[in-house]
Amino acid sequence: GAGVSQSPRYKVAKRGQDVALRCDPISGHVSLFWYQQALGQGPEFLTYFQNEAQLDKSGLPSDRFFAERPEGSVSTLKIQRTQQEDSAVYLCASSLGIRDRVWETQYFGPGTRLLVL
Amino acid sequence: AQTVTQSQPEMSVQEAETVTLSCTYDTSESDYYLFWYKQPPSRQMILVIRQEAYKQQNATENRFSVNFQKAAKSFSLKISDSQLGDAAMYFCAYRSAGSGGGADGLTFGKGTHLIIQP
Numbered sequence: 001g002a003g004v005s006q007s008p009r010y011k012v013a014k015r016g017q018d019v020a021l022r023c024d025p026i027s028g029h030v031s032l033f034w035y036q037q038a039l040g041q042g043p044e045f046l047t048y049f050q051n052e053a054q055l056d057k058s059g060l061p062s063d064r065f066f067a068e069r070p071e072g073s074v075s076t077l078k079i080q081r082t083q084q085e086d087s088a089v090y091l092c093a094s095s096l097g098i099r100d101r102v103w104e105t106q107y108f109g110p111g112t113r114l115l116v117l
Numbered sequence: 118a119q120t121v122t123q124s125q126p127e128m129s130v131q132e133a134e135t136v137t138l139s140c141t142y143d144t145s146e147s148d149y150y151l152f153w154y155k156q157p158p159s160r161q162m163i164l165v166i167r168q169e170a171y172k173q174q175n176a177t178e179n180r181f182s183v184n185f186q187k188a189a190k191s192f193s194l195k196i197s198d199s200q201l202g203d204a205a206m207y208f209c210a211y212r213s214a215g216s217g218g219g220a221d222g223l224t225f226g227k228g229t230h231l232i233i234q235p
Contacts, residue, residue: 003161032224039233042121042208045160045222089160106223108162 001024004075012115013082020073021077021112023092030097032075033068033106037089046090049075050097082116089113118141119144119211123226130199137146137184138194140209148214151185152223153194156206166206170214177194198229204233 005024013019025032031050035043036059046065048056051072060067064083071077079086093106130136141150153165168176168225169186176183180200184193196203210223 010231035222042123042210042227043223045224048221061224063216091162092158093162105164105167117222 003026004092004107006090006109006112008112010113010115011083012117013059014117015082015084017082017116018078018080019082019114021079021090021114022075023075023109023113025073025075025094026093026107027073027094028073029055029094032069032093033095034062034075034077034095035091035093037091039088043091044079069114079114083112084116087114087116119149119224120215121209121226123207123209125227125229127230127232129234130196130230132199132201134199135195135197136199136231138189138196138207138209140194140230142190142192142209142211144190144211144213146202146213146215148191150212150214151183151192152187152210152212153181153183153192154208154210154225155203156208156228158205162208166194170230199233201233201235204231206230207220 007022011075034046039041045059047067049069064080089111091111092109095104095106122141137141149170151168155163155165165177165182180197182195206228209226212223
């Protein structure tokens with residue numbers, strides 16, 4: 001595909017349910033980022049992968065949040081025992097991942113809107 | 118930790134006029150990168166312009182330019198000849214030049230909603 005894709009685009013979950021959000025980065029992109037965007041706010045960094053290695057997970061809000069990228073391409077963000085405060089748009093971004101070019105462009109997906117009832 | 122502040126929740130401009138969006142940031146680092154992203158209603162975030170902190174020259178991309186004041190920690194975006202397609206949320210973002218400890222991701226402001234009046 002031409003860009004970053006995410007699925008599902010919308011997800012409604014009952015409090016306590018587990019959810020899995022998928023991100024397909026641009027082919028060949030080494031770096032992958034997850035962000036959480038609450039209503040009316042800017043995105044907040046959750047975690048970062050370089051290939052299959054999760055190099056930074058400092059933004060994950062609790063141990064209910066788990067992300068993986070087992071083959072260095074598709075990534076899944078899993079939220080266990082969802083809470084109402086988890087309601088947000090979850091954005092995925094990818095970049096080429098040339099490490100000495102920290103300014104390089106992050107290409108964002110359309111996001112998954114999660115609503116926890 | 119770094120913070121990014123956008124003090125204008127909403128701005129309105131007439132088509133073809135010029136508008137400036139404000140952004141300030143707080144950091145103790147000397148080397149970093151600053152970005153303006155545009156998020157149209159479809160929610161796909163698009164990079165508008167970037168600035169390396171070590172460069173004194175302000176970045177320019179066609180109708181978009183920045184006023185980077187490092188000492189004041191200010192990074193405003195000027196949009197000239199505003200077009201209807203410029204209507205969107207605009208986010209200012211910061212990225213450390215280091216790595217690890219949360220430095221790898223972007224730190225965003227809360228955004229400014231730009232309205233273009235025909």
